[in-house]
Amino acid sequence: MGIPQFAHALDYPTRPVRVIVGFPPGGSADIVTRIVAQALSERLGQSFIVDNRSGAGSNIGTEAVARADPDGYTLLSVSVANAINATLYKKLNFDYMRDFEPVASIDVVPNVMDVSLSVPANTVPEFIAYAKANPGKISMGSGGVGSSPHVAGELFKMMTGINMVHVPYRGVALATTDLLAGRVQVLFDTLPASIANIRAGKVRALAVTTKTRSEALPDVPAMTEFVPGYEATSFHGIAAPKGTPREIIEKLNSAVNASLADPKLKTRLADLGGTVLTGTPASFGRFMAGEIDKWGKVVNFSGAKQED
Numbered sequence: 001m002g003i004p005q006f007a008h009a010l011d012y013p014t015r016p017v018r019v020i021v022g023f024p025p026g027g028s029a030d031i032v033t034r035i036v037a038q039a040l041s042e043r044l045g046q047s048f049i050v051d052n053r054s055g056a057g058s059n060i061g062t063e064a065v066a067r068a069d070p071d072g073y074t075l076l077s078v079s080v081a082n083a084i085n086a087t088l089y090k091k092l093n094f095d096y097m098r099d100f101e102p103v104a105s106i107d108v109v110p111n112v113m114d115v116s117l118s119v120p121a122n123t124v125p126e127f128i129a130y131a132k133a134n135p136g137k138i139s140m141g142s143g144g145v146g147s148s149p150h151v152a153g154e155l156f157k158m159m160t161g162i163n164m165v166h167v168p169y170r171g172v173a174l175a176t177t178d179l180l181a182g183r184v185q186v187l188f189d190t191l192p193a194s195i196a197n198i199r200a201g202k203v204r205a206l207a208v209t210t211k212t213r214s215e216a217l218p219d220v221p222a223m224t225e226f227v228p229g230y231e232a233t234s235f236h237g238i239a240a241p242k243g244t245p246r247e248i249i250e251k252l253n254s255a256v257n258a259s260l261a262d263p264k265l266k267t268r269l270a271d272l273g274g275t276v277l278t279g280t281p282a283s284f285g286r287f288m289a290g291e292i293d294k295w296g297k298v299v300n301f302s303g304a305k306q307e308d
Helices: 002-011 028-044 056-066 080-088 124-133 148-160 172-181 191-199 246-260 263-271 281-302
Strands: 017-021 048-052 074-079 100-115 139-142 165-168 186-190 204-208 233-241
Touching: 017 028, 017 056, 028 048, 028 074, 028 100, 028 191, 028 233, 028 246, 028 263, 056 074, 056 080, 056 233, 074 080, 080 148, 080 233, 080 281, 100 124, 100 148, 100 191, 100 246, 100 281, 124 204, 139 148, 139 172, 148 165, 148 186, 148 281, 172 186, 172 191, 186 191, 191 204, 233 246, 233 281, 246 263, 246 281
Parallel strands: 017 048, 017 074, 139 165, 139 186
Antiparallel strands: 074 233, 100 186, 100 204, 100 233
């Protein structure tokens, strides 16, 4: 049976491919996945269709892919949520490391500490002082319990000793709407999702969450300049159901890496704050294992949990 399967893999894809994103449109994972899906469509001659299946912190979409036929026609948009959820959720109907084949990494991106224009703080130290003078009065939005904005904010709370009220939304786009309206005061959003509002002056960016400043926002400090040792990055990648033919995975990996080498696409991701991360399926697998371990420690320390 190996020869027909290999021959089929050489022809792949012969029909449209679905890439499932576990979040609503408009967030970081959705934006980056659409950019890469368009590039894959052009490179491989078949449509790569983004399918948003939000809910349960991306677990609904992730489970759908875990149960899909391992034929290369249903792929998963992977993000930091998949690494966080491995510890956050006590009962999952899948195990990420067991049920998925790593295909390709795409990029790593900072989160950025955005505050409402109504907040009387222009720097991180001013914000910390304001928060300590107003304990429990600052609302911190997120895309849901255990989302990247949530755990980035929890890490900030832990390392600064401030008290903020976490307000989870069904997707970060909804949290952004309330940040713009001043209904929440701070949001540790991913840079691709928030950079347009930052550049338009609709929110105030106090810091990026990487060790160094972002080339996309060179005037915005890195959090480590004020909170030594703080780092909370997001990332994007692609995975396939376990058992997907190796030839298909290699073909997809080559196509993603070739797309990321395109200067136009690389520039587009850089404009969104992303740093391209190319590599083999195996290197992406090792990267995910490290992220699951890292965020597992943060989740356990914060006490955050989801029962379903």
